[in-house]
Amino acid sequence: MLDFARLAGQLSDFATYRVGEDGAHAARLTRAVDALDECGPGWESLRDRAQALKGGVLRAIPTTAPHQHHGCGDRPATVTVVATDGSQIFPDRHVEPACYLLNVGRVAIHYGTLDPPLIQAEPSLRYRQQDLADLADDDAQASPLDLTAEVVSALRDELELHWLFETAAAERRSGRPVLAIADGTLIRWMLRGMKNRRLETELLARYVAELDRFREAGVPVCSYVSRPANAEVVNLLRLHLGEDDWSTAPDSLRGLHDRHLFEHRLAQGERSAVFLSRSEVLSQYGPHRIVAFYVHGCAEVGRVEMPEWVANQTGWLDLIHAVVLDQCDKGRGYPVILQEAHQRAVVRMQEKDVFHRILARQVRQSGGAVPSYSGKAASKLAPRV
Amino acid sequence: MPDPSPPVAEVIASNTREVVAEVYPGATVPAFGSWVEVETEDGTVLYGLTSHAEIGSVEPGRQAAALGADYDRDRIRREMPQILELVRTTVRAQILAYWDGRSRRDGRPVVRQTVPPRPAALHDRVQVCGPEAVAALAAPFDVLRTLARNPDPAVPADDLLAAALRNLSDAHGDEGDAILVEAGRALARLLDEDHERLQSILRRVR
Numbered sequence: 001m002l003d004f005a006r007l008a009g010q011l012s013d014f015a016t017y018r019v020g021e022d023g024a025h026a027a028r029l030t031r032a033v034d035a036l037d038e039c040g041p042g043w044e045s046l047r048d049r050a051q052a053l054k055g056g057v058l059r060a061i062p063t064t065a066p067h068q069h070h071g072c073g074d075r076p077a078t079v080t081v082v083a084t085d086g087s088q089i090f091p092d093r094h095v096e097p098a099c100y101l102l103n104v105g106r107v108a109i110h111y112g113t114l115d116p117p118l119i120q121a122e123p124s125l126r127y128r129q130q131d132l133a134d135l136a137d138d139d140a141q142a143s144p145l146d147l148t149a150e151v152v153s154a155l156r157d158e159l160e161l162h163w164l165f166e167t168a169a170a171e172r173r174s175g176r177p178v179l180a181i182a183d184g185t186l187i188r189w190m191l192r193g194m195k196n197r198r199l200e201t202e203l204l205a206r207y208v209a210e211l212d213r214f215r216e217a218g219v220p221v222c223s224y225v226s227r228p229a230n231a232e233v234v235n236l237l238r239l240h241l242g243e244d245d246w247s248t249a250p251d252s253l254r255g256l257h258d259r260h261l262f263e264h265r266l267a268q269g270e271r272s273a274v275f276l277s278r279s280e281v282l283s284q285y286g287p288h289r290i291v292a293f294y295v296h297g298c299a300e301v302g303r304v305e306m307p308e309w310v311a312n313q314t315g316w317l318d319l320i321h322a323v324v325l326d327q328c329d330k331g332r333g334y335p336v337i338l339q340e341a342h343q344r345a346v347v348r349m350q351e352k353d354v355f356h357r358i359l360a361r362q363v364r365q366s367g368g369a370v371p372s373y374s375g376k377a378a379s380k381l382a383p384r385v
Numbered sequence: 386m387p388d389p390s391p392p393v394a395e396v397i398a399s400n401t402r403e404v405v406a407e408v409y410p411g412a413t414v415p416a417f418g419s420w421v422e423v424e425t426e427d428g429t430v431l432y433g434l435t436s437h438a439e440i441g442s443v444e445p446g447r448q449a450a451a452l453g454a455d456y457d458r459d460r461i462r463r464e465m466p467q468i469l470e471l472v473r474t475t476v477r478a479q480i481l482a483y484w485d486g487r488s489r490r491d492g493r494p495v496v497r498q499t500v501p502p503r504p505a506a507l508h509d510r511v512q513v514c515g516p517e518a519v520a521a522l523a524a525p526f527d528v529l530r531t532l533a534r535n536p537d538p539a540v541p542a543d544d545l546l547a548a549a550l551r552n553l554s555d556a557h558g559d560e561g562d563a564i565l566v567e568a569g570r571a572l573a574r575l576l577d578e579d580h581e582r583l584q585s586i587l588r589r590v591r
Binding site for chain 2: 107109110111112113114116117119330336337340343
């Protein structure tokens with residue numbers, strides 16, 4: 001329960017603090033925009049310096065002059081766009097053996113044609129201990145495999161990419177461009193620092209294997225990050241300005257995000273230069289190092305990521321730019337096809353309850369122990385006065 | 386006596402007075418005032434008069450929003466096809482008669498013009514009645530009595546009566562006019578000789 005009377009003072013302090021922060025933010029922004037223009041000529045040496053530096057904060061490596069911006073060309077009159085999004089029901093510790101559900105929503109829309117769209121969900125119930133054991137066998141050092149939220153999320157990401165390719169491969173038509181759009185980042189940095197190193201390596205290898213399939217089939221794949229919190233381009237500018245990585249100087253650009261910079265630098269509809277990510281996890285991506293550009297859609301600056309080989313293919317950057325912008329227009333700020341994929345993927349609270357009820361009934365019918373609620377869970381279900 | 390015509394809709398809500406059915410994609414929506422039939426699991430055929438049709442979102446939480454004047458029908462089909470996947474048409478039919486399999490000596494079915502003992506099941510399939518079935522819903526016109534005396538408050542009763550009479554007349558072919566006169570007499574009695582109302586209904590039949 002929230003006592004608003006006692007909170008009031010703190011809320012008003014926060015408002016005062018924000019006003020101060022906004023002022024500082026505006027000053028940082030002006031400095032960053034100037035720095036971006038300034039580092040244009042002779043950008044190659046800045047790139048080389050950034051590339052030579054090891055460790056420290058993440059810095060974007062520009063592939064062209066970083067201050068460049070490009071207008072959007074026409075979207076092809078006909079184009080097939082596919083997208084996936086996923087959700088899950090995490091394992092319930094009351095149910096033995098552990099099981100969990102992955103649900104991937106997948107959508108294909110054939111723009112400019114009368115071909116019917118594909119809008120479908122692919123649920124996948126997983127429960128075999130063997131599946132997990134296969135992920136990281138023969139490792140005596142490994143801690144016992146727990147079905148943590150982290151592992152389940154990683155498997156969901158992998159399944160999303162798996163279905164993204166399957167959908168693109170099945171729905172692409174000859175003579176019509178195709179583009180596969182994933183939700184969120186393609187950089188699986190969250191896999192780093194897992195307790196089980198072997199599992200981490202295996203999960204990454206499997207993710208990269210899915211990317212291989214796109215490359216072999218020649219299907220362009222990208223992802224859209226809404227409200228990106230990256231500061232890699234800002235960190236590049238800090239290098240240009242000679243700022244210390246951990247500087248706390250009042251005029252430091254620290255705290256500024258790339259999207260703040262490009263909200264100012266890009267006109268609506270424009271995209272930025274392409275930057276290579278230096279994320280450590282990409283060392284295991286083989287030929288799929290991830291590059292990104294920012295695009296100013298109708299409601300926000302979003303980040304569009306793709307493997308380097310996609311960006312290097314003639315015409316594909318323009319294709320991605322035009323399709324993503326059209327998607328944001330249609331979705332009033334966020335790609336409409338990702339919205340549809342999300343709608344199919346999401347497992348609602350009510351559906352979660354039904355899932356657990358059916359599961360409990362099945363376990364009961366087959367003579368298993370009936371799952372029960374812990375005292376704490378039960379007290380939340382039926383609070384007393 | 387179920388008609389072999391293909392099912393056009395499926396029951397998604399049901400009670401003894403009415404069914405609500407979702408029309409299959411691509412199927413023709415049963416017309417207002419036309420008869421539909423549902424064969425239930427025990428073989429009973431329920432006859433309903435289509436009294437309402439509506440188009441809406443499949444998901445209760447998602448509302449349609451205007452796309453803008455530059456989106457004509459063709460552009461929506463080509464550029465926003467996912468929207469059409471989220472739309473469904475539902476019809477409501479008042480159940481006014483049923484057939485439990487009994488026949489007369491001459492082989493003609495005995496269709497009871499009253500509310501059935503049990504409702505249709507969810508997901509039972511709905512077919513449009515053929516002329517033979519519609520013709521069986523004529524004399525003694527008790528269906529008209531139910532329509533006139535216990536109308537669905539959400540439906541303009543006289544328009545539904547007019548549409549039902551028109552279909553009855555059409556189903557009788559050459560004898561259409563004769564059956565209309567007969568039905569008109571029955572209706573006049575039902576309306577307590579309210580000739581003005583009767584005339585107004587009959588005008589709408591033509």
